[in-house]
Amino acid sequence: MLPHGTWPTPIDAALVAAHDGRPEYLGAVGGELWWTEPRPEEGGRRALMRLRAPGGAVSGDAPEEPESVLPEPWNVRNRVMEYGGLPWAAVPRARGGPLLVFTHHGDQRLYAVEPDVPGSAPRPLTPVSGVGGGLRWADPVLRPGRDEVWCVLEEFTGERPTDVRRVPAAVPLDGSAAEDRTRVRELSRDGTAVGGGDFVTGPRVSPDGRHVAWLAWDHPRMPWDGTELRLAELTGDGVPGEARTVLGGPEESVAQVEWAADGSLLAVTDASGWWNLHRVDPGGGPSVNLCPREEEFGDALWRPGQRWFAPLEDGTVAVLHGRGAKRLGVLDPRTGAVVDATGPWTEWSAALAVDGTRVVGIAAGPHTAHEIVELDTATGHSTVVAAHHTDPVDPAYYPVPVPRTVTAPGGREVHAQVYPPRNPRARGPQGTPPPYVIWAHGGPTGRAPAVLDLEIAYFTSRGIGVAEVNYGGSTGYGRAYRERLRGRWGVVDVEDCAAVARALADEGSADRRRLAIRGGSAGGWTAAVSLTSPAAADVYACGTISYPILEPESWSGDATHDFESRYLEGLIGHPDRDAERYRRRSPARNAARLTVPFLLLQGLDDAICPPEQCERFLAALAGAGGEPVPHTYLTFAGEGHGFRRAETIVRAVEAELELYRRTFGAR
Template sequence: MVAAHDGRPEYLGAVGEELWWTAPRPAEAGRRALLRLRPGAQEPESVLPPPWNVRSRVLEYGGLPWAGIARDAGGPLVVFVDFADQRLYAVEPDAPGGPRPRPLTPDAGGPDRLRWCDPVIRAEAGEVWCVLEEFGAGHPADPEDVRRLPVAVPLDGGAAGDRAAVRALDGPRHRFVTGPRPSPDGRRAVWLAWDHPRMPWDGTEVEIAEVAPGPEPVFTNVRTLAGGPDESVAQAEWAPDGSLLVATDRTGWWNVHRLDPGTGHAVNLCPRPEEFADALWRVGSRWFAPLDDGTIAVTHGRGSARLGVLDPATGHLADAPGPWTEWQPCLAVRGTRVTGIAAGPDRGHEIVRLDTATGHCHAVAAHYRDPAGAAFHAPPRRRVFEGPGGREVHALIHAPHHPEVTGPEGAAPPFVIWAHGGPTSRWSEALDLEVSFFTSRGIGVARVDYGGSTGYGRAYRDRLRERWGVVDVEDCAAVARALAAEGGADPAALAIRGGSAGGWTAAASLADPATSGLYACAAISYPVLDLAAWGPGTTHDFESRYPETLIGPRDAVGDRYRERSPVHRAHGITAPFLLLQGLDDPICPPAQAEALVAAVAGRDVPHTYLTFPGEGHGFRRADTVRTALEAELALYLATFPGTAARAQDQGRRATGPAAHPNGADAGAG
C-alpha cells in the first residue's frame, strides 16, 4: 500500500476555470503526470501519456514545472518541463488530434546543460518568463560552472533550435534567482535572489525592475528593494491593486508584509509569532495568494500550515473550516475561491477548495481514499520535550496501534526516532502510510523537529548554526530518552532512521560517544556522511556551501568538517545499520554511502547496503519503496529483543531481506 500510494499531488494552479496539477505515478517508473480537472468534472484527466514526466531539475530539488493560460478559442495553452531532457515544451491539449508537445528550448543533449523552471506565460509579448539554469561545458564534472538568469523564451518555438533566441531579462547579478513576476499593469517585475554561502532561509534579496515596453520587453533600473544577508524573504507577490506583498522573517517569524515598491518601506499585515512561509527548497513555492477583494489567502501556524484568509486592513485572520491542518505552498485563487493541496492527521493529500464568500471548504479532486482504513492508523500527539539546557524540542509521537492486536501486558513497545531531511525542514501532520506501516506492527514512531527545523521561528531555526551533528543528535536523543523514562518506549528497543540530512543525523547518532548504546540499530537512506568530501565540486551547487552555516566557514574550521562526519567517527559505530542508496543521486552521491561501508569493513558491525539503479535523491519507484521498507522492517525484527517472536505469535506478515552481517551488498534494483 505504501509503495502504490507513495507521493502526493504537487504544483496546483488555475488555468481559467480549470485546475491543473502534477501527480505521482509510482507504477510508471515514478514519473509525474500532468492532470487537468475541467469545470463540473468528477475526475481529472491525464494530459500527457507516459513517458512524459513533468518535473524540473533546477537546483536538483526542482521547482514549479508548468504554467498555463486560458484562451478565448482553442482551449488552454500550457508550457511544461519534461524530466528526461529538461526542455521546456508547449502543448495545446484541445487541439485537433490531441496534445502534441512542441519544444520551446534547445536540445542540449540531455538534462545536464540547460534547465528551466518557474514559468509565467506572457501571451501579449509572445513569450514565457522563467528561470534558466545553464551549466558550462564541464558539467557534470564541474557542477560549480553554472549561472542562473531570469529569461524570456519565445512561444513560437524560435529558441528550440537557436539558444541565442533565449533573451536574458537581467544579467548574472546573483547565483540564485526565482522567476520574475510582472505587476498587474506590466510596468514592473519582481523576483528573489541570493548568493553563496547563504541558503534562501538565511537571507535573500527582493529584486525589482522597470519593464521597458516594446515587442521584446527588457528589464531596466534593476535594484534591491528589501532583504539582505540576515533577512529571509520567502515569497514576493503582486496584489491585483498593484501593491507588493512579501513573506519576510525580519521580525523573527515569516510574516506577510506590504512592501512599498518605491521606498521599500514594509508594514507587517498580521504580526504573530507564527510562520506564514517556510524554507524555499523549491523555486515557485507560494504560501500566500492575494484575492480580488483585497484579502489574502495565507498558510500559517507553528509546526503546521493551516489555511486562513487575512484582511490586511484590520489584521483579522479567519481560518478555513475542516480537518485539513497541512496546506502545501501552491495556492490557486479565482474570484472568491482558494484551492490548494491539503492533508490532515486522518487523511492524505487531496485538492481542497475554500469559498471565501460562504466559508464552505471541501475536497474537489484527488479525494483521499484510505487504502487501509482509519482503524489501522496511529494519530500523532504533538509534544514538546526538554532538551539540553532546558531548550524546547518539538515532536510528533505515534504510539503503536492495531485494531485487533495489542502488545504484551506491561511491556513497553519498540520505538524508532525519525530525523527529517533538510535539515532546514520539518515534519508534516499529514497522514503518512509509512508511519502506519510500522505502528500497525507494534513499533512506535517519534518524528522529531530538532533544533534547526522550520515552523517555530528564526531563533529555533538558527539553533543549528555551526552545530549540525550536535544539536540534532542531542535533540533526537532527548526525545528517545524521555519516552523510555516515561515507560512509553522499551529502552532496549530504540532505533533511529533518516534520509538525506536525516541520514546524517542517524549515522552521527550511532557514532557519537554521548549516544553510544542508546539505539539498537539505525536505518540510513541516501545520506550525507563525509563533509570533508561533500561540498563545492562534489555535490550540486545549491547546497555546496550549506555546511558553512551548519558547520562553519570551511577555511576557518576545516577540522570540524572531519570531526563531525560519521565516516571519520565510524570507529564508534557498533550497532547494526541498514544503508539505502540510489545510484543516480546527484545530491548525496553513492561515494558517501560507500565511504561508510569501507570505514566499517572488517569490523564486527552487522550492516546491509542496498543500492537502487535509476533512483536519485529520494525513492520514487514502487518496487524501490517496497524493497526499502521490507529491509527496514527486517532490521528491526532482527534487532529488537523479542520482536521477531512477537510478530510471529501475532501472525503478522513481515517479508524482506534479513540483515547481512559484515556488510553484504544485496544489490537491490
C-alpha cells in the same frame, strides 16, 4: 498478546508504495484546476492532471473526474537547483482551449502544447546543451501578449556541478529557440543579466506591466538565511531597467513575492524573526507588516514557485500561517484580521491557487492523506474537489499522533509528534513497552508534518512506535529556532533526537533496549552521526540510513550540486578554518564507533548525495578492525535523491522492517 513487530496488519509495502507522494504545483487555469501528482507504478513519473469543473461538487452536481493532460512517458518535472521548481504554466484562450508550457524531466527541455486541439503534440521550445547538466527551466509565467514564457534559466557552463549560472529569461513561444540558444532572451540591460545573484526565482510582472519583481541570493547563503527582493521597471519592449533591492538582505529571508490586483507589492519576510506578510514600498521605503504575529506565513524556499500566500481580487489575501503546522486563512490587509477555513485539515502545502472568490490548496491531516481542497470565500464553505482521500484499510490501523515537547541539553524545548503502536486486532505483551523508531526529517531546514503516512502506519500497525522529531534547526517555529543549528549540525539535531528517545524510555512509553533511528538525506546524516557520536552513545540498538551525507568534509564544492555546495558553511563552519570540527562529526571518520546493526539505502543516480560516500563509509568501517558490524547495503539503479519507483519503495520498506525484527527479536 503478540510480540511487538509481528502484529497482523493489512498495510503491506505494496500499499505504502502505491500511496507514496502527494499532489504538487497546483494552479488555476480559466476556472479549471491543474496540478502534478506522483505515479510510482509508472516508473515514478509526475503526471500533470486537470479538473475541468471543480465547482461541481460545491453546486451539488456530480463531481468531475480529473484527467491526465499528457500520456506516458511525459514527466512534468525539472531539476533546477536539483530539487526542481514549478514545472508548468497554462493560460486559457478564447479559441482552441488552453496553452500549456511544461518541463519534461527526461531531457529538461521546455515544451508547449495545446491539449484540446486534436492531434496536438508537445513541441520543444528550448534547445539541448551538452555542457555539464545542460539547460534547465523552472517557475514559468506565460505572457501570450508578448508570445513569450518568462522563467528561471539554469545553464551549466562547464562539467563541474558548480559551473552553473541562473538568470530570469524569456523564451519565444514560436519554437525558434528549440535549436538556437541565442533566441532565448535573457532579461538583461546592456548585456548584464538583471538577476544579480547566484540564485533567482521566476519573474513576477505587475498587473500594469510596468515592473517586474523576483528574489535573488548569493553563496554561501541559503534562501532561509538571506534573500533580496529585486525590482526593475520594464520598458515598452519588455526590457528591464536597472534592478533595485527593495527588501531583504544577508540576515533577512524573503520567501515569496507577488503582486496584488491593485498593484500592491506583497512579500513574506522574516525581518521580525518570523515569516510575516508585508506590503512593500517599491520606492525602497519601510515595509508594512500586515499581520504581526509570532507565527510563520512562509517556510524554507527549497524550490522556486512555492506559494504560501495568494492575493484575491477583492484585496484580501489567502495565507497559510501558524506555529509548526500551517492552516489556511484569509487575511484582510486593512485590519490585520485573519479568518481561518474550517475543516479537518491541519497541514497545507505551499501551493495555493485562487480563482475569483475561490481559494484552492493541497491539505492533509492526521487521518487523511493530501487532498485538493477548495474554499469559497464568499460562503466560507470548504470541500474536497480532487485527490479525495479514501481509506485503503480500516482506519483503526492508522496511528494517532500525539504532539510532544521535551527538554534537550541546555534546557531548550524540542518539538515532536509521537505515533504509538495501534492495531485493532493485536496488543503487545503486558508490561512490555514497545520498540520505537526515531525519525529525523531531511533538510535539515525543514519540518515533519503530522499527516497520515502509510509508511508510518506500516510500522505502528505492526507494534513498532514512531516519533518524528522537529529538532532545533527545523522550520515552523521562528528564525531563532532555525538558527539553533547554525554551526552545530551533527550536535543539536543528534542531541534533540536522543532527548526524545530518552524521554519516551524514561516515562515507560518505549523499551529503552529497543530504540532505533532512521532518516534520509540530511536525516540520514543525523541517523549516521547518532550511531557514531558520544552524544547518543548507547541510545539506539540499530539504524536506517538513506541517501545520506557521510563525509561532510568532502560534501561541498564540486562534490555535490551547486545549490547546497556551501550549505555546510552555515551548518558546521568553514571547511578550512573549521576542518577539525568537520572531522569530529564525520560518520566516515568515526566509523570505528559504530557498533550496532544498520541498513544503508542509496540511489545510484543521486547527484545530491553521491553513492561514493556510502562506499567510502563502508570501506572505513571495514578497516576499523574489531568485530564486524552487521549491516545491509542496498543500491537502486535509476533512483536519485529520494525514491520514486514502486519496486524500490517496496524493497526499502521491507528491508527496514527486517532490520527491526532481527534487532528487536520480533520474529
